[in-house]
Amino acid sequence: MKQISILGCGWLGLPLAERLLEKENLVKGSTTSENKLSILEKAGINPFLVALESESVSESITDFLSESEILIIDIPPKLRGNQSFSTPLEMTFVRKIENLIPFIEKSIVKKVLFVSSTSVYGDENDLINEETIPNPETESGKQLLLAENILLENKNFQTTILRFGGLIGEDRHPVKHLSGKENLENPDAPVNLIHQNDCIGIIESIINQSKWNEIFNAVAPFHPTREEYYTQKAKEQNLVLPKFSSEQSNIKKVVLSKKIENVLDYKFRLANY
Template sequence: MAREEKKNTRISILGCGWLGLPLAEKFIAEGFSVKGSTTSQEKIPVLAAGGISPFLIAAEKESIVGQMKEFLAGSDVLIIDIPPKLRSENKDDFTAKIKNLVPYIEKSGLAKVLFISSISVYAEDNSAVTETTLPKPATESGRQLLAAEKILQENFNFKTTVLRFGGLIGKDRHPVKHLAGKENLENPESPINMIHLEDCIGIILNIIEKDCFGEVFNAVAPFHPERSVFYTEKAMQMNLALPTFAFDKPSVGKWISGEKTEKVLGYSFIKPQL
């Protein structure tokens, strides 16, 4: 995509958080026009300082609060990057939030949607997983993400690409920090399926530049050591207390292939070894 084409491609990013903000900054650096949303008033000047047109928007299960119509007006692509938030006591109805977005997308005339999802839509059955594998989520988060995917994919007013990320690493975020010193962790022999923030951004940029919509992509680094090996090594590297693992039970997990992402997008991972 030429520089002039980028200037003419207008992107709205719903959710400028851990991934969305650096993604928006990358798009700005590449010459795209970007609108970004946040639920925090304090973050508005942060977005504006980065050259992002800021909007205060909250997707709630009853309605969308904020200037959603203006946020989507004139945009070519909507990137939806809002977390389900289903692990806390105050669990959200994430599917209802996505349903509430749809009429706004339809009325805007916007033709392309990129939905950030997760490999949690797949079952933990020790299988090798590709994009053709039938999703069978075992968690509430996975179930609602899959339902949200279908809501968007089945709407013929716009084309949706679903991007299913593995575990997220980068920018002071690493799951080993939560596992350090813990004992008898399950599934020591299951493979890891993770991806670095830089590759998350790189893959999204490739999807936009290659106009690759109406697709599903698994996005995980081509690096799948066993959990016990990976987390022990990372804890040692970070000088954290070593976790211990329970080897007395069979390990349950999955092996996610990101081969389609590499082949269809022609993408080479920046952080293949994590």
Template sequence: MTQISILGCGWLGLPLAKAFIKENYSVKGSTTTTDKKELLENAGISHYPITLETENFSAPVADFLAGSPILIIAIPPKLRGKNKDHSDAQNNSFVQKIKNLLPFIEKSSVEKLLFISSTAVYGEANAIIDENSPTVPVTESGKQLLEIEQLLVANTHFKTTILRFGGLIGPDRNPARFLAGKENVPNPDAPVNLIHLDDCIGIIKKIIENNVWNEILNAVTPFHPSRKDYYTQKALEQNLIPPTFNNENPSIGKTILSEKSVQLLDYIFIQTEL
């Protein structure tokens, strides 16, 4: 039975861990507190309380990694709210937290690492984007995610695949509520780049099953209506106040392609209309 360690059993990591359990994998999962210990263990997931720190930390990382040839890092950088002016981004550096984690991974049984990243690394390009497109992130989280990608890919102790998700939707992430009631929203004609939780899990499982490593992959549903059309429709479907949009300035927005993932993984999207 193959064992997988999933760092971050939150919105994505917990249902992902449950999906692997159903496939007869042995799963170790981490959360930042002990609050979810019973929830994880009732699902058959071995629980480890781990909080990454920018300074040295004493979490049970070695035990969490022991015996696992595969590690999935599925934790968000959590920089946006705490560093709106980026003044203390270094104090909350996601990059530094991963750097502190690396010696533990290097000394462990981990041979393959999947890092969940974001299409935010492409910045605000007004173009059609694939994995060969320039990465010019403008947000603090996008910048740090790109730096971590480069850090992991350069490490020769394990094979790394980078998975760049678009906007995540699913349970507790209802697209109808993202912009409902907002006024003067910019970029009405920009395309949406979203992916449902079901497909996040499906693509990750395919990467593991097909042994696809040392790759960079986009994961966005091939469904790109304009922001105006999409969020207006979603609001109306749930009897919410539709957003109003600013049409004075030209819309800027990228269209993310996932053709490489589809071809390399032989993947068929589950949720195509979102």
């Protein structure tokens, strides 16, 4: 039995906490919404109201981290896509992580799992693995990479970085937003997706096998084209088919997860996709 703190009990963090509880771990979970505290408590999670800001951190962070062996950081950057580093809000997410670091150092947390994204690789036309040099193009990708490095370089705890592809689940699928749209770009670009169930299963495997000081790409090992995949999913869900541009795709990025399959001996649950 382990004591685990999950910073960010949202779409992924909440079901992850519930799964860890099923395995008889003790779980603390944070939210920024007072209304969600009762939801966490009802699920058996020790709830905390924690706001991680670029200038400060809630006083509750100390109790949230207290007695926990493992910290899982699952908070999105929430940055405007076109924001540049020259804006007044430069490195907002990075500053949040920097503000969090001293509290981790003062706690007994020695293992950190940071949920990141394959957006740190940009859209190079290539096969991407963990040895690929990141080259983020979006603001969120740039700040995620900086946050990764800040955590990895800290010698007070061990950090594992988990870079997820596009997130999907029973209640979350991009085809619902693409349905009926026309002239969609990059019809031949391969999809790089991962299901919520696999996200949780991989995190469980990392914790159970104590795989720290690692970087893992987490993307399901099937990569049909955007046009093939979303057309088929729209048909399955009886949605208006999306229409793609006839122009050739200029993105051929395929993110590989061989390391997860080999090091963790993890089997992706393709039936859910």
